[in-house]
Each structure stands twice: as C-alpha cells, then as structure tokens.
Amino acid sequence: MGEATRIRATAKDGLTEVKMLMQHEMETGQRKDAAGNKIPAWIITDVKVLHEGRTVLEAQFGTAVSKNPYLVFRLIGGAKGEKISVLWTDNRDDKRMDEAVID
C-alpha cells in the first residue's frame, strides 16, 4: 500500500479546483540497474476522482507520467465541506483511496 495522496480542493467563483499529488515511483520499465538488468515497470495505471460519490475525473496513465504524479482539474460547482475522493490502482494491483473536503 502506497503513501497517502495529498489533496487540496478549493471552491472559488463557481469552480472547484482540485490539486493532487500521488506518491508513486512511476518506474518506466525502460531503465537498467547497475548490473544491466531491466528494472520492471511499476506505474499507476488508473485514477478516479469522486465528488460526493460522483465520478468527476478518470485517468489512464502510461509510463511517461512523472514520479509522484501531480494532477490539477476543475469541476463546475462544488461547495465548502463537500467530499473529494481520489482512488488509484497500479500495475502490481496495489490500490489507494484518500479523501479531502473542499475549502
């Protein structure tokens, strides 16, 4: 189980901006270790963001998303105190869900 995703969701002028920083190695599978062996790919493959239980963003990641993936998006509406949930799954079938409230 990975470390917690840092989430900040801010409502302003009718939009809620959601920023998140996931903690993940995002190993591309294209690098070699000191002995010349290929380091296997280890990446988050799927992300889902919920606002009060409704899906507001789905993402599929390839190998080119940077280490500790950072995402920002904006949903229309949203109010202080409402819940944002961020779920991810990686290619080792590790999963993580974290929550924050809009402020």
Add this chain to the structure above:
Amino acid sequence: MSAGYGESDLINMERRKALRTGSRLLGVLAILGLVPGSAWAGAGRAALDAGNLSDAFDALGVTLPENSELIRLTVPEVAENGAVVPVTVETTLAHVEQISILVDKNINVLAANFIIPKGVAGFITTRIKIGQTATVVALVKADGKFYRASREVQVTQGGCSA
C-alpha cells in the same frame, strides 16, 4: 541508419498487432458486458502501448485530428529536466469528453488519457517525462470529434532514463 527494419522493430510491430487484436477482443467482451469498464477503456489501454503517433491515434479511433485554436497547450520551450515537465491543456471547446497528452518521440507516445464527464471544465495540468526534444500533442475529444494542438519542447536532459 539502416533502410530496412531491424529485428526489434519487427518484434515490436508484431507486439503492437497483437495488442491491437487484444484491444478489439476486449472491446467485444466489453460490449457483451463480460469485462468491467467501457470499450473505450480497452482502446485507451492499447493506445498507451503505441510506439508512434499514428498507432496511438489508430488505437484511440482517431483519424488525423484537426488543429484547433480553442485548445491552449502550455509547456516550457526548454526543459532542463525531462523527467518532470509541466503540461497544461485548457480548452474552450464545448462538451469536452476526453483529453489526451502525447509525446511524439517517447517510446510510448501516449502519456495519459483523461475522461472528462459533464460538469467538469476542459482543463488538466500534470507533469510528464520527455526522453528527448519532442513535440507534445494535446488531443481533445469534444462533442464526438477530435481536435489537437502541438508544441515543441527542447529537452537538455532526457527523462526516460533519469
């Protein structure tokens, strides 16, 4: 530079062909309701393994998308560290359904796909790896049609081996 295909090219081509067949099969299974997720998810997944832009567009079900001035793609002109390159895609196109970010020179050209439901703005910021100086393409599906915007990023230190 050799004129013909190397062995690894051929292996890759076979692999891509197998992946494409696999994605079609997944699509059929999805229609039959046998696998979780939409047929789109299967196609998007195959696109993530594509080794060039035309294969990625193919897997996403896109012919050559039109350039659109309604897409604003923000990337640095020069990236000193290719491992962390900020990318923002913002569009005023109506009814945005999907935003994809591609890098033409990366080994896997499709960096990420985002499905944008109703009630969400056409706006995404993320950070990606770029292996060498390349063109970043933002692909936006709006109202059932694909559009694109492109920008070159000069990379002084590659991101794929970093």
